[in-house]
């Protein structure tokens with residue numbers, strides 16, 4: 493693996509910094525490069541090719557050629573499975589280097605980055621299993637006068653554009669690549685400009701695993717490159733994860749050839765703690781659902797609704813947990829929270845907390861930068877946030893929770909659902925009947941009952957309302973990379 497040197501402490505220092513098209517590392521056609529910044533130090537680390545429309549055109553042409561050649565789209569399912577499985581083993585074998593890449597680029601504590609790498613490998617194994625199980629139904633349509641039958645083919649949708657954000661590059665890029673490959677698609681991956689090295693590393697490993705060149709291509713660059721990919725007439729599908737604002741643009745851009753689009757977008761997830769909940773489990777889990785990855789998680793439980801009898805206790809415990817979280821060097825074993833990904837994201841979080849102060853919200857703890865270099869922000873607990881305060885309505889994507897008391901869970905539903913988002917929700921109670929009733933009424937794609945934010949490649953992931961279109965992962969995720977063809981035969 494030549495993207496990152498195994499024996500280097502920092503991992504990404506040796507990265508080539510060029511994109512990967514048709515199995516070859518190439519510079520941007522314009523010669524442009526962007527500078528990556530290590531968020532733990534705020535200092536520049538290395539330069540990476542900054543691709544634009546021309547590079548996307550080149551990569552799409554290669555992916556189209558590879559798809560039409562049938563080298564992957566018509567390869568035997570067993571062959572596809574073997575390569576995906578080999579890829580999983582290579583990810584495991586390179587776990588440290590891959591984890592370092594995420595940590596260096598976006599600041600996730602190294603121990604958590606390692607966990608993400610493990611999940612990424614398992615996603616490749618899971619979809620390796622699917623390769624030989626893609627089937628369509630058949631039926632007998634014979635009558636007395638005629639013999640006939642129908643069958644259904646599940647065919648790869650074609651060339652897929654995979655557009656990825658920066659907040660969990662290893663996991664999100666692996667999910668998309670593994671699923672699209674299992675279906676038989678070829679692809680152009682457009683990673684986030686903040687975290688381009690992860691996709692490059694994965695693409696290099698895929699070549700090592702035996703994937704034919706040109707099947708997975710990576711164009712590093714920014715929003716213009718992504719926009720060109722979304723509008724490209726030779727691209728048959730866009731699988732996008734990112735903000736709701738960008739998702740809206742992708743829908744418009746994709747209209748030209750009516751390409752298939754799946755969108756995994758933002759969230760403003762509620763977490764509900766009822767008075768009868770096991771608080772010893774619920775409060776730490778709610779804290780984890782908020783502060784994991786410095787709150788830069790689409791499913792973060794940002795609005796914590798607590799039933800009145802236990803409200804003060806939960807606020808006090810949350811403040812205590814927030815104050816005890818070790819924020820700092822992501823390589824220290826006891827670090828729980830690293831920095832925010834970038835100066836831009838840091839500025840956005842600061843601006844939202846400032847708006848909270850103006851909106852009369854009480855900052856119980858945090859609400860400020862950690863002194864020193866890097867983009868570190870203190871875990872923040874807010875109370876007395878009105879329903880219309882910006883921190884109650886907008887995705888913060890930083891380590892800041894709003895805690896709100898309530899009396900009656902049935903009337904709470906209206907407030908829970910009063911958001912444009914619908915990605916996920918958490919319910920904590922010992923009254924399991926009430927939990928299931930709430931789960932049925934909350935408008936969101938995922939609901940966790942008495943469990944904290946576990947995400948699994950086996951089950952569909954995605955959002956209601958402005959949190960997305962379609963689902964990723966599991967069988968549903970695979971379907972999104974397949975077209976259905978009905979064949980009707982009379983004999």
Ligand code: NAD
Pocket residue numbers: 655656657658659660664682683684685713714715716717718719720722733734735736737738739741742755756757758759789790791887889915953954955959960
């Ligand atoms: P973003 O929308 O700014 O960028 C995501 C990707 O889209 C990047 O690769 C970017 O370069 C590209 N892009 C930007 N403009 C584009 C355009 N006009 N056309 C096509 N591509 C374009 O999002 P971000 O800041 O990188 O990521 C954070 C967001 O992602 C948050 O809103 C978060 O909730 C969301 N997210 C959602 C999920 C989910 O599963 N629902 C998972 C992780 C993150």
